[in-house]
Amino acid sequence: MSVCSRNDASRFFTPTVQRAYSDQQSKLVVHIAGSNIYRFGDPNIAAPVFRDVRWSIKESENWAVVGSGSSQKTALLQTLQGHLRITPPPPPPGGLFPFLSDPPRDPHDAIALVSFAHRPRSSGGAFYDYTARYGAIRDEDKITLRESMFGDYDFLNIRPKGHIEAKTPVEIATERVKKDIFEDLTGRLGLTSLLDLPLVALSNGQTRRARIVKAIMSEPELLLLDEPLTGLDLNNRPTLLSVLESLHNARKPRIVMGLRKQDPIPDWITHLALIKDDRIITGEKGDILDQQAAHEGASRDIIPSHGGPRIREGGGKPVAILKNVNVTYSTRKVLNSVNWTIREGQRWHLQGANGSGKTTLMSVITGDHPQSYTQRGESYLELFSRPRPKIPTSHLRSLIGIVSPELTNAYPRRAQTSVWEVIGTGFDGVFVPGGKNGTGIGLEGELTDDVVHWRVNRIREVLSGLGPGSWASKGAHNEGQMSEVDEAFSKRDFTGLSAGEQSMVLLMRALVGRPQLVLLDEVWSGMDDAMVRAARRYLRGDGIGPDQAVVVISHWEEEVPWSVEEGLQRFRLEEGNGKHL
Ligand SMILES: Nc1ncnc2c1ncn2[C@@H]1O[C@H](COP(=O)(O)OP(=O)(O)OP(=O)(O)O)[C@@H](O)[C@H]1O
Numbered sequence: 001m002s003v004c005s006r007n008d009a010s011r012f013f014t015p016t017v018q019r020a021y022s023d024q025q026s027k028l029v030v031h032i033a034g035s036n037i038y039r040f041g042d043p044n045i046a047a048p049v050f051r052d053v054r055w056s057i058k059e060s061e062n063w064a065v066v067g068s069g070s071s072q073k074t075a076l077l078q079t080l081q082g083h084l085r086i087t088p089p090p091p092p093p094g095g096l097f098p099f100l101s102d103p104p105r106d107p108h109d110a111i112a113l114v115s116f117a118h119r120p121r122s123s124g125g126a127f128y129d130y131t132a133r134y135g136a137i138r139d140e141d142k143i144t145l146r147e148s149m150f151g152d153y154d155f156l157n158i159r160p161k162g163h164i165e166a167k168t169p170v171e172i173a174t175e176r177v178k179k180d181i182f183e184d185l186t187g188r189l190g191l192t193s194l195l196d197l198p199l200v201a202l203s204n205g206q207t208r209r210a211r212i213v214k215a216i217m218s219e220p221e222l223l224l225l226d227e228p229l230t231g232l233d234l235n236n237r238p239t240l241l242s243v244l245e246s247l248h249n250a251r252k253p254r255i256v257m258g259l260r261k262q263d264p265i266p267d268w269i270t271h272l273a274l275i276k277d278d279r280i281i282t283g284e285k286g287d288i289l290d291q292q293a294a295h296e297g298a299s300r301d302i303i304p305s306h307g308g309p310r311i312r313e314g315g316g317k318p319v320a321i322l323k324n325v326n327v328t329y330s331t332r333k334v335l336n337s338v339n340w341t342i343r344e345g346q347r348w349h350l351q352g353a354n355g356s357g358k359t360t361l362m363s364v365i366t367g368d369h370p371q372s373y374t375q376r377g378e379s380y381l382e383l384f385s386r387p388r389p390k391i392p393t394s395h396l397r398s399l400i401g402i403v404s405p406e407l408t409n410a411y412p413r414r415a416q417t418s419v420w421e422v423i424g425t426g427f428d429g430v431f432v433p434g435g436k437n438g439t440g441i442g443l444e445g446e447l448t449d450d451v452v453h454w455r456v457n458r459i460r461e462v463l464s465g466l467g468p469g470s471w472a473s474k475g476a477h478n479e480g481q482m483s484e485v486d487e488a489f490s491k492r493d494f495t496g497l498s499a500g501e502q503s504m505v506l507l508m509r510a511l512v513g514r515p516q517l518v519l520l521d522e523v524w525s526g527m528d529d530a531m532v533r534a535a536r537r538y539l540r541g542d543g544i545g546p547d548q549a550v551v552v553i554s555h556w557e558e559e560v561p562w563s564v565e566e567g568l569q570r571f572r573l574e575e576g577n578g579k580h581l
Contacts, residue, residue, distance in 0.1 A: 028098040029222065029254060030057040030080065031090050037075075038085045048278060049075050049084060055273060055282045057256070059099065062248060062268055064257045067275035068529040070227065071498050073258045074115055076275060077224045080256070081113045100221065112220035112253075114211055116227050145202060146195040149214040150182070178217070185213045188243055190236065194355075201329070204231050204405055204522075205354025205555075209240065216247065223247075226258040231405070231522065233353040233555050241266045261529065262558070265289075315343030319399075319517045319549050320365050321382040327360050327371045327576075334360050337379075338578040340571055344516065347562045348551045351581075352573035358553050361573065362404070362519055367396040384516065395443060397429025401510035404521035404553075408506055413495045419505050420490040423459050426509035455512075462508040463490055465543055470534040471504070499526035507535060511543055518544065521553040536561045 032055045036048035049072070057063050067073030078084055080096070090096045097107055167175070186192050189209045194202060202210065208231055215223055228244070229237050245268045248255040259265060265272070265285065272288040274281045281288060320342040327335040334357050342348060342365075352358050363369040364381065372388050375381045381388040384399055411422075412431055421433035428440040435441040439455035447455070460482045464470075467486030482490075494505060503526045510518060524532050539561045544550055552560045562568040570581040 027059040035086045062270045064269045065273045072275045110221035112215045113224040114215045148199045203355045220253045223253040315346040323380040324378045336576040344547045349560045349570045350553045356573040357576045367393045400517045401515035402519040403510045422494045423508045426512040465538045471530040518550045
């Protein structure tokens, strides 16, 4: 049912029913009438996260929150979850959520937030071994998607039951409805065939879809989804949006989405809350988009291209040769005779639907996948001019610079590790800082003074290219020279940085050693507009040399820093089969 048909429905009602219907429609779901919003613990004299917020959501409306940076957008959604302080608080009886006041319901039970911001699995400081997923799965990781996310539902008969209480007819009917919803959602979102796979085996996009289904099944009154489209392929995006639309139309649950500025805004969204620094501009979608266009004087594509392309025609020596490469898990073939040669100087966009094998293919090339060793007979894998088994994995780590959601999650968040030290781990592709001036120890366990000197200069170079001088400072930015703000940034504790700043540092880590092969998987994740612009400018300019090869993995063609006209090549995986487009 579309929003329009919902409103038109009122024409068929009797006057009394019509009045009740329009009362219901004008009921307030969220209400903030002129408050500042602070982080808990911050005094009122501190700078608020948002000031003078006036935001009301009516039952009849369909809202999305749009922001350029992920941290502000997440903060606004977290405000609705009660994780930030609203001052003055919206007064009773309605409070922040008037719709929950009659009958009174606890917002903690009624509001759910699904956020896909990076949640480091390594917050204790140790490296979380994400490559475990590629090998023989350990017993503790064997728990399936069905058991892990939906284990509590009786209708799935997962947990052995002890004493079984007889169910009332109402309970049986409710359970049947729930089972139907579960089957409908998992079916529409392409999860049915994955339910009995180990949870760790699921791809990024598959896991995201499963988390959304889990949240819907918990039956919240209001579901907040932070960037639900990020990481989803082209086919899954409209499917998810149509599922969300039908749920929201039934208000079971109501949905408020957080979107990046570059995400398409679904047709059924009627209102927007646009975040501009510490202000929130709210209103009807058309008005807000007009204001935004007038303000920016441009389209919604906020990622302009700068500088000239540096793509070398034809490419140089091969850095990776894959011939009939296969990856199989028992009977499941995830890569099927993939043939691909990546050469020095080339720029590639690796495409493919969720679950098509992109991450698996990358893990074969980085040597993290155990089956990278076992390509025999017709199958062959050569990396940097040597057969894979002849090149130690530690050596590969120093030849390949990589950014990926898995690595970002796994990178150790050790207290008192500086930005400088984190960047320095990139030379040897390790996770623990060490060596003179935090520049690592190389493959031999010791570096000559010349190499240390080169490495120190390289850290300074990437900091001057990608540090806050390139994205945060208002003054003139002199690439090639480390500014005071970059210097101060290099000393900051990595754990204390925002998600976007951490992503920038991990990009610097990937590029610092000028590796022959650079793999950029969802590289913009968490970054705000200014950071994305700075990173794109750097990658298109001096950040990547003409002899380095780059593979970008993204579901959004416009996110790749190079275009096909400039020489970008595309490799597409379809259910494990590779094709050079
Ligand atoms: N141990 C395993 N057993 C069975 N299937 C597995 C295992 N590990 C991975 N898979 C399957 O391999 C397929 C490829 O996963 P991969 O992570 O490479 O996909 P992807 O293309 O990177 O997806 P996304 O775009 O969602 O990140 C998925 O369907 C996944 O469920």
